[in-house]
Amino acid sequence: MDLHTVTEVISPAAPGQWRPGDAWMGGGTALFGEPHPHLTRLLDLAAAGWPALTVRDDHVEVAATCTIAELAEGLGRYPIVLQCCHAFLASFKIWNVATVGGNLCAALPAGPMISLSVALGGTCVLIGPDGSERRVPAAEFVTGEGTTVLRDGEFLRAIRLPLDALSAHTAYRRGSLFRHGRSAVLVIGRVEPDGAVSLTVTAATKKPHVVKDLDQLSDWVDDVHGSPAWRRHLTHLYAAQIRAELAA
Template structure:
């Protein structure tokens, strides 16, 4: 849709050109920004003009994904020795209901910064303990886990002027076995709950719940939990919510069932 309050859409050549504020914000793929009125905005700064490489193998064997990497490019990372968790990237991306236009344009940074409960790549980052590299307003940089950066629906720790530069996946979680479950009230409905999980080579078990909770909820155990231990950990999650896509008590109950399926799959 048209955004009539905009007076500029800038193409930065470097970080120095960003000059962001509360009313001049980063533009990723624009799929959310152009989908509803943004009457508080006067400008957009198109991060894709910075030409960041979509993803790179790090020297330590980890993976660095640029914030401007599209969801489509994220799913095209080829099978790579040591990156056993890659199937979770595609499963998470596909949990986002989208047309091919969103698939090809929406960026990883934009998806995380939008901070929807069903934030497809928030669950991915939560399960793999991925870290955001954030360019701060003072010209510096800070790092924060994806699961800690998303505080509630449409709320993150990002302050005006900050930019997500990349999402960093460490080699340990990338080498983990992973599992994924998603359920919705209708076949093409928005997610009622999404569970993403990993089992590390040392046995550690990490599960992230999104979709049915207002923020990513991560539960972790040093080894495979017993069925009742996992059910109890899911049961004490405090942020289940009710909307058109599911009632809070249904979301909690079905998450316990799906969590048990995952526990058995990763046993």
């Protein structure tokens, strides 16, 4: 979709350049997916040249500009990473353009990079317009459909995924009304160090949840991709299957 109100693209962009009417841009697939008549400039982060993946002592830092293809290639040895990458059901063209950070910032319930980051206990690194850094748990980054904790002028710099979580036993279930349709329910189970199983619920709810008791969930999504009652039923079914699989 053309953003006909945009008159300038700043590339590469850096902290301090943001002003009202600007939008930070990674791959642009989400940004160009719907109208944004309030935008006048795009600040290109992809041109910053950040390394897609950086391995640290206890975590992997995934740059916000890391594409889905780069994530699958670099961390594809971990089953849960590939499963979430394939949840896009997108062509290779999208895989080579869409970014991990863009998927989180779009804050769509069905965003699989949200599912992955939350299920693995990731941390989001945010950079303010003055260059200051703050860190937010991935589970708290998305606050609702299309909304995040990002403040004016802030951008998502990276997502840090703990190595022990990447290596943990996981189980994955995804449901849709159609074989190649948008995710309506996505549940990930992960075995914690103490043996307990954490359940991450996305797509079915307006924001991600890490829970042990599914009955506490109430913000079920209601749209053409599935009714709240159906999403709730499928979530409980998948949770039972995941618990049984991980127990075995």
